[in-house]
Amino acid sequence: MASGVRIPDTAEISEAAAGAVLTIDLGAIRENYRRLKALLGGAECAGVVKADAYGLGAARVARALAREGCDTFFVAHVAEGIALRCALGAGPSIYVLNGIPPGAETDCAAHGLVPVINSLEQLAAWRRMATARGDRLPAAIQVDSGMSRLGMTPAEVDMLAADPHALDGISVDLVMSHLACADEPDNPANALQRRNFDSLRAKLPPVRASLANSSGDFLGNDYHYDLARPGVALYGVNPTPGRSNPMLPVVSLHAKVIQTRDVAADIGVGYGYSFRTSNPLALATISLGYADGWHRRASGAAFFNGVRLPFAGRVSMDSIILDISALPTGSLNAGDLVEMIGEHQTVDNVAAFSGTIGYEVLTSLGRRFHRRYVGG
Numbered sequence: 578m579a580s581g582v583r584i585p586d587t588a589e590i591s592e593a594a595a596g597a598v599l600t601i602d603l604g605a606i607r608e609n610y611r612r613l614k615a616l617l618g619g620a621e622c623a624g625v626v627k628a629d630a631y632g633l634g635a636a637r638v639a640r641a642l643a644r645e646g647c648d649t650f651f652v653a654h655v656a657e658g659i660a661l662r663c664a665l666g667a668g669p670s671i672y673v674l675n676g677i678p679p680g681a682e683t684d685c686a687a688h689g690l691v692p693v694i695n696s697l698e699q700l701a702a703w704r705r706m707a708t709a710r711g712d713r714l715p716a717a718i719q720v721d722s723g724m725s726r727l728g729m730t731p732a733e734v735d736m737l738a739a740d741p742h743a744l745d746g747i748s749v750d751l752v753m754s755h756l757a758c759a760d761e762p763d764n765p766a767n768a769l770q771r772r773n774f775d776s777l778r779a780k781l782p783p784v785r786a787s788l789a790n791s792s793g794d795f796l797g798n799d800y801h802y803d804l805a806r807p808g809v810a811l812y813g814v815n816p817t818p819g820r821s822n823p824m825l826p827v828v829s830l831h832a833k834v835i836q837t838r839d840v841a842a843d844i845g846v847g848y849g850y851s852f853r854t855s856n857p858l859a860l861a862t863i864s865l866g867y868a869d870g871w872h873r874r875a876s877g878a879a880f881f882n883g884v885r886l887p888f889a890g891r892v893s894m895d896s897i898i899l900d901i902s903a904l905p906t907g908s909l910n911a912g913d914l915v916e917m918i919g920e921h922q923t924v925d926n927v928a929a930f931s932g933t934i935g936y937e938v939l940t941s942l943g944r945r946f947h948r949r950y951v952g953g
């Protein structure tokens with residue numbers, strides 16, 4: 578029976594009710610887009626907004642990019658493409674990187690999505706859809722230049738090239754591939770993949786070409802082709818690991834203190850007593866845990882007024898205990914916010930001490946935060 582109670586959308590969790598506040602700077606995303614465009618010179622810069630724009634909100638992020646003139650977007654799934662089409666309306670090109678799962682051709686065509694065709698099988702299904710609709714349908718073709726993940730093999734490209742009817746009813750508007758080692762500029766795999774890409778696309782219609790993701794954009798002009806496909810760099814993660822980050826930070830995360838306590842020496846703290854106090858400590862428990870995407874295996878710290886507050890004990894599902902003894906007594910209280918990602922601790926720092934990469938930190942960000950969009 579309808580109770581009259583509405584379940585709030587994650588987009589409307591109030592700051593007062595939330596355990597943590599995620600701030601997403603759309604202005605910084607726009608600035609990062611401008612920086613990438615400048616780096617690319619003449620090539621077009623798309624926006625990769627798969628996985629809900631790496632957890633940051635695909636509709637809002639894509640609209641912010643559109644204001645910078647971006648009108649080509651990449652998602653991974655057909656369902657993401659449909660949602661993005663609803664957010665952006667007709668006009669922008671929306672490419673679906675994983676292509677079309679069997680049976681999803683109708684949805685893909687109905688929403689004007691451009692599938693990235695990864696196999697002859699996907700191509701045949703898309704061709705049948707074009708025949709059924711009595712229409713020409715757009716497509717990108719992905720070739721496997723040496724990552725062995727997605728895209729047509731060299732043998733498939735040869736078969737396609739040998740079949741004069743392979744592209745009947747299909748308008749190929751992009752030939753693309755993806756780099757496996759773009760974040761290692763000295764890795765010879767990059768140049769090898771580029772050469773493979775060139776020889777494969779020479780067998781296909783002479784349309785626009787695309788190879789580079791974020792890190793690929795920093796490998797030089799040879800990698801830019803007609804269209805670049807940055808994702809993570811737009812969101813402030815360093816696309817040039819080991820060098821200083823050329824992008825602006827986009828995300829900050831602040832967790833709320835639930836309560837504080839003073840404990841004596843030789844006390845077990847948190848699950849399994851993995852932490853024992855060696856002397857009396859002041860502790861604060863914050864409202865953020867592994868259910869919010871903060872890796873359980875990550876040790877780490879929060880910051881308050883620039884003071885580092887190390888974790889005491891294990892990360893729980895909904896909370897983390899901090900050692901706040903470095904702060905003046907009484908300066909941190911229930912309801913205060915501590916920095917988890919921000920000025921003192923970047924997404925890349927958190928990734929490093931969590932044993933992962935910035936991509937995973939972003940895409941793991943939870944659904945229980947109050948989300949604040951600024952700079953839009």
Ligand SMILES: *Cc1c(COP(=O)(O)O)cnc(C)c1O
Pocket residue numbers: 625627674754755789790791792806807808809810
């Ligand atoms: C995810 C993805 C991108 C964007 O990669 P970033 O490293 O985030 O810039 C580009 N192209 C393909 C094929 C992808 O899967």
